[in-house]
Amino acid sequence: MLRCMICKKEIEDLPSYICPRCFGPLEVVYDWEQIKERVSREKIERGVESMWRYKDFLPVNREPVDLGAGFTRFIHAKNLGEILGLKNLYLLDDSTNPTYSFKDRVVSVAVTKALEFKMRALGCASTGNLAGSLAAHAAKVKLPTYIFVPAGIEKTKIVQAAVHGANIIEVEGSYDDANRIAMEMAENNPDWGFVNINLRPYYVEGSKTLAYEAVERLDWRSPDQVILPMASGALLTSVYKGFQDFIKVGLTDTIPIFNGAQPEGFPIVRAVREKAEIKPLKESQTIVHSLAIGNPANGFTAKDIIEETRGYAEDPSDREVVDSVLLLAKTEGIFTELAGGTVIAALKRLVEAGRIDRSEVIVAYLTGNGLKTADVFLNEFSVRKVSKYEEVIAW
Amino acid sequence: MKIVYPIILAAVTRKKEEEVEFSGDVEALINFLCEKYKGLKKVLYNKEGFNKFINIYVNNEDIRNLNGFETEVKANDTVKFIPAIAGG
Ligand SMILES: Cc1ncc(COP(=O)(O)O)c(C=O)c1O
Ligand SMILES: [Zn+2]
Numbered sequence: 231m232l233r234c235m236i237c238k239k240e241i242e243d244l245p246s247y248i249c250p251r252c253f254g255p256l257e258v259v260y261d262w263e264q265i266k267e268r269v270s271r272e273k274i275e276r277g278v279e280s281m282w283r284y285k286d287f288l289p290v291n292r293e294p295v296d297l298g299a300g301f302t303r304f305i306h307a308k309n310l311g312e313i314l315g316l317k318n319l320y321l322l323d324d325s326t327n328p329t330y331s332f333k334d335r336v337v338s339v340a341v342t343k344a345l346e347f348k349m350r351a352l353g354c355a356s357t358g359n360l361a362g363s364l365a366a367h368a369a370k371v372k373l374p375t376y377i378f379v380p381a382g383i384e385k386t387k388i389v390q391a392a393v394h395g396a397n398i399i400e401v402e403g404s405y406d407d408a409n410r411i412a413m414e415m416a417e418n419n420p421d422w423g424f425v426n427i428n429l430r431p432y433y434v435e436g437s438k439t440l441a442y443e444a445v446e447r448l449d450w451r452s453p454d455q456v457i458l459p460m461a462s463g464a465l466l467t468s469v470y471k472g473f474q475d476f477i478k479v480g481l482t483d484t485i486p487i488f489n490g491a492q493p494e495g496f497p498i499v500r501a502v503r504e505k506a507e508i509k510p511l512k513e514s515q516t517i518v519h520s521l522a523i524g525n526p527a528n529g530f531t532a533k534d535i536i537e538e539t540r541g542y543a544e545d546p547s548d549r550e551v552v553d554s555v556l557l558l559a560k561t562e563g564i565f566t567e568l569a570g571g572t573v574i575a576a577l578k579r580l581v582e583a584g585r586i587d588r589s590e591v592i593v594a595y596l597t598g599n600g601l602k603t604a605d606v607f608l609n610e611f612s613v614r615k616v617s618k619y620e621e622v623i624a625w
Numbered sequence: 626m627k628i629v630y631p632i633i634l635a636a637v638t639r640k641k642e643e644e645v646e647f648s649g650d651v652e653a654l655i656n657f658l659c660e661k662y663k664g665l666k667k668v669l670y671n672k673e674g675f676n677k678f679i680n681i682y683v684n685n686e687d688i689r690n691l692n693g694f695e696t697e698v699k700a701n702d703t704v705k706f707i708p709a710i711a712g713g
Contacts, residue, residue, distance in 0.1 A: 236678075247708070247710060247711065248633060248678065248708045248710055250633050250636070251668075252668070252671065252676065252678070253633065253668070253676055253678035253679050253708055253709070253710075254678055254710070255678070255710040355711075355712050405712070406687075406712075407685070409711060409712040410682070410685065410707060412711075412712075413707055413708070413711050413712075414705075414707075416711075417631055417632055420632075426711065426712050426713055427711045427712070430710070430711060461713055462712055462713020463713065464713040465713075509689070510687065510689055510690070512687075512690045523712065523713060525680075525687065525712075526713065527709060527710045527711055527712050527713055528710075528713060530677075
């Protein structure tokens with residue numbers, strides 16, 4: 231069943247994303263009594279080594295479409311922690327997912343739902359990472375896919391979607407323009423599953439597993455603080471719900487402080503800082519294309535969560551983002567996507583501002599693989615060319 | 626001018642798009658449509674004012690990037706009501 235987050239109207243399990251009464255967002259409703267009966271630490275620990283070890287907490291009624299997303303690396307980042315002044319910094323690194331970003335978690339749920347609803351095609355609007363993930367899952371279930379991307383996204387990301395056979399439509403303008411057109415497509419083709427539109431209530435549930443994993447990896451305890459990248463704010467909102475779920479069934483007992491990271495000037499951070507309403511941003515310059523959503527659908531929920539948990543939000547500059555990708559790469563051996571650089575740069579600012587204590591347990595979420603945005607680093611180094619051994623020793 | 630409704634509003638208007646003769650600003654246009662379709666006002670407005678889960682586009686531009694409800698609309702324009710919760 232689905233329920234409106236605003237007016238609480240309940241509607242049946244359908245490919246639908248907005249409340250017919252008030253246009254508010256819909257969310258999945260679970261029977262927590264039943265789930266509590268069914269789950270235990272031991273059962274989860276014996277489960278598959280993917281996000282589907284938490285199947286009891288996900289809204290599917292059939293065998294999931296599972297390329298192996300989730301249960302990724304969880305690292306105690308001692309080197310980076312030492313530089314930042316944090317003793318208990320942990321990184322949840324989703325760069326090793328099947329298509330190299332956290333999007334596999336949400337897509338895995340959405341595509342499973344699309345099969346349940348017997349949809350004829352799949353689609354999405356994407357800032358890049360979702361495109362690659364959806365295309366791969368669609369290939370696995372043999373459904374045609376239509377992907378709307380803003381002109382100017384990294385070619386490496388479109389290539390990834392294209393090799394899986396997706397139809398890619400570049401939209402002149404920003405992500406928000408691509409999203410608007412995808413929404414009009416979804417409106418007119420109700421038997422197509424647009425994963426982040428008409429399957430959105432199910433889709434977002436996949437990210438809850440990022441909270442579950444952090445708790446499980448920390449020996450069934452919540453961290454003191456988390457920091458997440460934000461584009462639409464859906465990821466941060468779902469991770470919060472994930473911690474709430476685990477509290478409901480007694481698998482943990484606290485909600486961490488939530489911090490958010492966006493590229494410079496983006497609306498959720500600005501609204502948090504100015505204690506104001508979210509104001510959409512029309513033009514943007516950032517190199518962090520994966521987070522460049524000017525009109526964030528879940529901005530209001532993300533902002534509420536950050537405020538309620540007494541966290542904060544930061545919007546580092548592109549230069550800080552690049553430097554942070556390099557810092558992480560050189561200290562922990564992890565090459566993260568620019569969204570991850572945004573997280574580390576924001577974390578650095580939070581520590582410098584005294585918002586995180588040295589001994590607090592903090593989980594920073596790295597949501598994509600650095601090779602996806604490697605272009606940015608082509609000017610950050612030089613290589614020497616030689617033809618003979620002697621030239622190498624001379625150097 | 627062309628008006629495009631999402632499925633949920635089409636439940637009230639009984640059509641997904643239509644041509645109307647109108648000139649004035651967006652606010653006046655909405656009043657005009659609410660006169661025409663009983664029940665529309667109840668969806669478009671709540672206690673806090675205009676429903677924040679509905680975005681309005683004039684010629685594919687969000688009115689928040691134009692003049693808001695004071696954006697002028699005229700004969701050959703297309704006005705779309707689009708749900709806000711999507712994407713990401
Ligand atoms: C790598 C990466 N991290 C984080 C996000 C943020 O996701 P959300 O739109 O749910 O806030 C995205 C969105 O595309 C992304 O590609
Ligand atoms: Zn509602």
